[in-house]
Amino acid sequence: MADPQPLRVALAGNPNVGKTTLFNRLTGHHQRVANFPGVTVERVSGRLTCAPHIDIIDLPGTYSLTPRSVDERIAYDILTGHLERKPDLVVCVVDAGNLERNLYLVSQIIDLGLPVVVALNMVDAAARNGLEVDAVKLSDALGVPVVPIVATLGQGVEVLEVQMQQVPPLPDARQWELMDAVSKRVPELSAALAHEAPNLPEPQVFMEVLHALAEDMVLESWRTVAPAFAAKVQSARESFTKRNVAFRHAEVAGRYAWLGDIVRQVTTRNTGPSTISDRIDAVVTHRVAGPVLFLLLLLLIFQAIFSWATPAMDLVEAGVGWLSSAAQSVLPGHMLTDLLTDGVIAGVGNVVIFLPQILLLFFFLGLMEDTGYMARSAFIMDRIMKRVGLSGGSVLPLLSSFACAIPGIMAARTLDNERDRLITIMVAPLMSCSARLPVYALFIAAFIPQQQVLGLVGLQGLTMFSMYLMGIAMAFAAAAILKRYVIKGSQSYFVMELPPYRRPRLRQVAGRMVMRSGVFARRAGKIIFGLSIVLWFLASFPKVHPEGMAPEAAAAIERDALLQQADSLMRPHTDAAGGLMVGAEHLNLELARSLEAQAAEVYGTVLDSLRQAAQSYQIRNSLIGRFGHLLEPVMQPLGFDWKISAGLVTAFAAREVIISTMGIIYSVGDGEDSVALRDALKADRYPDGRPVFTPLVAMSLLVFFVFALQCMSTLAIACRETGTWRWPAVMWLYMTAIAYVASLMVYQGGRMLGLG
Amino acid sequence: MTLKDLRPGESGTVTGYRGHDAPVRLMEMGLIPGTEVTVVRLAPLGDPMDLKVRGYHLSIRKREAADICVVKA
Numbered sequence: 001m002a003d004p005q006p007l008r009v010a011l012a013g014n015p016n017v018g019k020t021t022l023f024n025r026l027t028g029h030h031q032r033v034a035n036f037p038g039v040t041v042e043r044v045s046g047r048l049t050c051a052p053h054i055d056i057i058d059l060p061g062t063y064s065l066t067p068r069s070v071d072e073r074i075a076y077d078i079l080t081g082h083l084e085r086k087p088d089l090v091v092c093v094v095d096a097g098n099l100e101r102n103l104y105l106v107s108q109i110i111d112l113g114l115p116v117v118v119a120l121n122m123v124d125a126a127a128r129n130g131l132e133v134d135a136v137k138l139s140d141a142l143g144v145p146v147v148p149i150v151a152t153l154g155q156g157v158e159v160l161e162v163q164m165q166q167v168p169p170l171p172d173a174r175q176w177e178l179m180d181a182v183s184k185r186v187p188e189l190s191a192a193l194a195h196e197a198p199n200l201p202e203p204q205v206f207m208e209v210l211h212a213l214a215e216d217m218v219l220e221s222w223r224t225v226a227p228a229f230a231a232k233v234q235s236a237r238e239s240f241t242k243r244n245v246a247f248r249h250a251e252v253a254g255r256y257a258w259l260g261d262i263v264r265q266v267t268t269r270n271t272g273p274s275t276i277s278d279r280i281d282a283v284v285t286h287r288v289a290g291p292v293l294f295l296l297l298l299l300l301i302f303q304a305i306f307s308w309a310t311p312a313m314d315l316v317e318a319g320v321g322w323l324s325s326a327a328q329s330v331l332p333g334h335m336l337t338d339l340l341t342d343g344v345i346a347g348v349g350n351v352v353i354f355l356p357q358i359l360l361l362f363f364f365l366g367l368m369e370d371t372g373y374m375a376r377s378a379f380i381m382d383r384i385m386k387r388v389g390l391s392g393g394s395v396l397p398l399l400s401s402f403a404c405a406i407p408g409i410m411a412a413r414t415l416d417n418e419r420d421r422l423i424t425i426m427v428a429p430l431m432s433c434s435a436r437l438p439v440y441a442l443f444i445a446a447f448i449p450q451q452q453v454l455g456l457v458g459l460q461g462l463t464m465f466s467m468y469l470m471g472i473a474m475a476f477a478a479a480a481i482l483k484r485y486v487i488k489g490s491q492s493y494f495v496m497e498l499p500p501y502r503r504p505r506l507r508q509v510a511g512r513m514v515m516r517s518g519v520f521a522r523r524a525g526k527i528i529f530g531l532s533i534v535l536w537f538l539a540s541f542p543k544v545h546p547e548g549m550a551p552e553a554a555a556a557i558e559r560d561a562l563l564q565q566a567d568s569l570m571r572p573h574t575d576a577a578g579g580l581m582v583g584a585e586h587l588n589l590e591l592a593r594s595l596e597a598q599a600a601e602v603y604g605t606v607l608d609s610l611r612q613a614a615q616s617y618q619i620r621n622s623l624i625g626r627f628g629h630l631l632e633p634v635m636q637p638l639g640f641d642w643k644i645s646a647g648l649v650t651a652f653a654a655r656e657v658i659i660s661t662m663g664i665i666y667s668v669g670d671g672e673d674s675v676a677l678r679d680a681l682k683a684d685r686y687p688d689g690r691p692v693f694t695p696l697v698a699m700s701l702l703v704f705f706v707f708a709l710q711c712m713s714t715l716a717i718a719c720r721e722t723g724t725w726r727w728p729a730v731m732w733l734y735m736t737a738i739a740y741v742a743s744l745m746v747y748q749g750g751r752m753l754g755l756g
Numbered sequence: 757m758t759l760k761d762l763r764p765g766e767s768g769t770v771t772g773y774r775g776h777d778a779p780v781r782l783m784e785m786g787l788i789p790g791t792e793v794t795v796v797r798l799a800p801l802g803d804p805m806d807l808k809v810r811g812y813h814l815s816i817r818k819r820e821a822a823d824i825c826v827v828k829a
Contacts, residue, residue: 064784098812101786131811214780246772252783256791278796281806281813290800379815383801386817392804416781493820494804495781498813 006055008085009048009164010078012109013093014102015061016372016499018121021508022093022151023058026161050161057087060413063101063497065108066211067218069416079112080204086114089167091160093119096133096148097126097500099267103142103259104252110144111173113203117163118146124153125500130270137266143171152505173203176258181243182213182250185236189213189229196226210251213237217418277372277500284373290380297373301364302468305357312356320349339536347532347660348525355521358434361403362513365396370504375496382494388476389483391415391494394424398475401431402468405714407516409721419489423482425721426731429714430475432468432706435655439705440467442659446678447698463702470706474738486730531653532660538624538650539664619665624650638704638740639697639747641686648704655710696755700747708739757828759793759807759821767794768826775823782820786810793826 011026013019027046048054059078060071067073077083079090090109094102110116120135139146145168149156178186189209194200200208211218212233222230240247283289324345331337368374374396382392390398393415401408408428415421432440444460451459619625620642628646635645643665651658659677666680684692709715709732718728762768770791773783786809787793794808804817 063781066780066784068781098810100810101812104784104786248780249773249783249788252780253788256786256788281796285797285799285806287800375815379799379804379806380801382815382817383799383803386803392815493779493781494815494817495779495785495820496815497785498806498815500813 006047006053007089007165007167008055008057008087009089009091010057010059010087011091011093012059012075012079012105013061014063014095014098014105014497016497017061017093017095017098017102018151019058019061019093021505022091022119022121022149022157023056024508024511025151025154025157026056048161048164051165054164062105064105065112065207066215068215070413070421072416079109079114089115089117089164091117091119091164093121093151095126096120096123097129097131099133100256100259100263103262104255106142106144107176107255107259108207110142110171110175111203111207113170113173113201115167115170116144117160117168118142118144119151119156119160120146120148121151123148124150124155129275132268134266134268138262141262141265143175144168174206176254178254179245179250181240181245182247189232189236192229192232193222193226196229209233214248214251275500280501281376281498284376285379290376294377294380297368301361304360304364309356309360313353316349316353316356320345320352324349335540338540339533342664343532343536344529346663347535347657348529352521352525353438355517357437358403358521359513359517361434362516363509365400365403366509366512367504369396370502370509372499372501375498378496379498386494387480389423389479390427391417391420393494393496394420397424397428398431401428401433404433404435405429405431405711406717409714409717412721416495417489417493419483419487422487422489422722422727423479425718426482426487426727427475427479429709429711429718429731429735430471430478430707432471433655433711435711436467436705438656438659439651440464440702442678443698443702446681447693447695449695467702467706470703474707478734478738531650531657535624535650535657535660535664538627539619539622539661541622624661624665637748638743639694639700641692643684643692644697644701648710651705651710652708653710653712655705694755696747696750699750700743703746704739704743706739707735707742709735757826759795759805759824759826760818762793762795762826762828764795764797767792767829769793769829771825771827773823774825779820782816782824785814787814787824792829 011019011023023044023046026048028049044058046056046058048056057078059075062069062072062075065072065076065079067076074083079087081087092106092109094106106116106118118138120133120138123133126133133148135146135148145163147156147160147163149160151157177183186206186209189212190205193208193212194202194205197205197208208218208222212222212230213219213236219230219233222233237247246253284293324341327341327345328337331340365374368377377399378392378395380392381395385392385394394412396414397408397411399408400411405428408431409425412421412424412428415424441464444463448460448463453459453462620629624646625642627649628642628644631645631649632640632642635641635648640648643662646665647658647661650661662681663677666677666684681693682691686692715728715732718731719725722728757768758774759768759770770787770789770793772789791809796806796808796813798805799815804815805821807814807816
């Protein structure tokens with residue numbers, strides 16, 4: 001009989017020890033990811049393939065359990081049963097080539113009073129580097145089972161699976177010695193904590209006492225929950241300081257002393273002078289070659305996103321167009337059909353179309369992570385990032401934000417400094433994400449002339465590139481200002497492992513790419529799906545009927561305008577009719593027929609124009625049109641008319657929606673027929689004959705899109721990650737303000753220079 | 757002397773930290789008194805440093821390195 005309660009196994013370990021690879025081996029790539037993509041920042045779980053009653057939870061990779069970063073907090077909370085039922089067994093994945101530091105975390109987990117199995121991974125790579133680890137001796141020394149494995153090849157995984165099904169006895173906790181001076185105070189502090197937090201199990205009390213001694217942040221968090229304990233810790237710290245006791249080192253020094261002995265006993269080392277990884281690093285982090293390689297890689301990624309993705313995007317575009325027309329031909333001509341084709345298919349198509357780019361970006365990011373290059377990029381960039389108030393660790397979140405700010409904001413969890421994390425989150429949405437891309441593409445294609453600059457680069461491409469640069473520059477400026485004036489906190493520091501280079505495994509990179517993109521598409525799709533329907537309603541209601549609205553003055557004026565238009569369009573028709581009479585008079589049949597055809601054509605044009613006029617009248621009087629008109633006075637200084645303003649209102653939910661909105665307003669059906677929309681935008685005129693869109697207006701609009709925070713999902717995720725509405729509110733306000741001022745400067749400045 | 761003063765290629769042994777507020781993270785990564793450390797190289801812009809500690813590569817900034825006392829080997 002299967003146990004009704006599945007056995008819960010947590011997979012713990014340092015970053016870069018092959019934890020995810022082992023997880024995939026054990027679960028057969030069938031992982032369930034809660035919520036959002038990122039670098040293992042959410043709870044990932046799956047079932048053991050060979051024994052489905054075993055539930056495996058993949059913990060974020062951490063070096064220690066002292067809850068400093070969000071990742072460490074999550075790992076600690078899961079292991080202590082703070083979030084959900086405590087795991088029944090912890091499998092600690094350990095890099096055989098880097099035993100000492102890896103065992104640090106293992107010793108902490110053993111002390112939590114949980115059954116532990118050590119998976120001694122990458123024994124092959126360690127052996128190649130002249131390092132042999134005696135698993136039996138290690139098992140004896142730690143008091144837990146040790147299984148040597150090579151997760152990438154699947155070696156030893158079966159043994160591990162068998163081991164997981166027979167939970168070993170609890171190991172002896174605290175086999176290491178805490179320095180005397182500190183050790184003497186522990187019973188007193190533990191008693192105080194146990195008194196104020198009676199639900200805390202004994203092993204956890206001990207850990208909490210150590211954490212509170214070592215970390216100010218932990219001590220602060222106890223001040224409200226257990227004030228007497230916090231006061232005792234404070235006074236203990238003071239007395240240690242007076243006697244010059246290095247109490248902050250106490251736990252670390254004790255554990256490493258124990259582990260150092262163990263490692264000396266169980267390993268034999270005949271290491272050569274340098275490993276392959278060291279030789280790669282000599283080039284990749286070289287003074288000159290390093291930065292050059294980094295820039296080349298960035299260029300390659302951008303090139304890939306902008307040109308290699310094009311064929312796939314064209315394919316998607318064609319597919320969506322086909323689907324839309326197929327639906328139209330099969331379904332009856334009804335309002336609901338319109339909703340389906342103009343609203344839903346067009347709207348969702350607008351998201352799917354840039355999926356190829358997102359896939360490519362996630363592929364490259366995955367490759368950088370898997371090979372170990374991501375850490376080198378942080379190493380190379382740290383000096384520059386520090387200048388603007390960030391750290392090398394912010395490189396990954398900011399690069400991810402080029403795909404989408406959401407995984408970028410999530411990836412900031414790996415930063416241990418709270419201030420760095422907050423600043424990174426606050427500026428991440430300034431990186432031009434893929435949702436801006438279709439907007440950039442539409443307006444640049446429509447209004448930036450196709451010229452070569454210096455015979456080398458196209459003006460359109462250059463404009464696109466400068467959009468990205470503007471975003472990056474503003475992100476740096478905003479980070480510097482936020483750090484200097486707004487977000488206070490502890491001095492940032494940079495402590496990062498440079499993991500050995502590894503050959504990336506395409507299956508894993510591709511799997512993660514598909515998973516992350518899938519999560520992104522589902523999330524975006526849901527929002528766009530809902531919004532498209534709302535948008536279609538806003539543009540279609542209230543329904544107006546020009547003939548039936550005579551009593552209203554506005555409608556009357558409108559009708560007059562329509563009549564006038566009709567009249568001017570009819571005039572050539574009358575002329576043609578006159579010509580027809582003349583032709584008939586002269587009995588010139590040939591001429592008569594051609595004139596007749598001409599007349600019919602003109603008549604058709606008149607009907608089309610009337611229909612279009614009626615449609616634009618509908619839009620102007622719909623809810624969305626009224627919004628636009630309401631906003632027009634505020635947006636006029638930026639060069640935007642009511643239609644652009646209406647588009648911007650809808651784009652505040654999600655940027656790419658502006659294209660659907662413009663499509664509906666210009667009644668060219670939908671966004672994916674971008675040529676028709678492009679032409680409609682170019683042809684649009686104010687009543688006095690001036691064009692609505694000039695290159696200057698387009699520039700102003702582009703600049704607005706670079707800076708404005710028009711994405712509800714980003715606000716929602718920022719709220720979740722910062723735990724308050726305050727930061728997303730600040731984020732929205734500062735970005736919108738920058739967008740407005742920058743657009744104002746572009747438009748008014750351009751006019752002063754006589755452009756537009 | 758401190759870790760910051762070691763040049764690329766030079767090694768030393770950690771003797772302690774200056775001040776009591778040194779980040780615990782550095783110690784958790786294995787930089788505790790008695791540990792042997794080698795400065796492998798500096799980043800292209802001169803900071804941070806690439807160290808070899810306990811058989812792996814660790815990168816820290818010079819500002820933190822200036823708080824770590826070492827004896828040159």
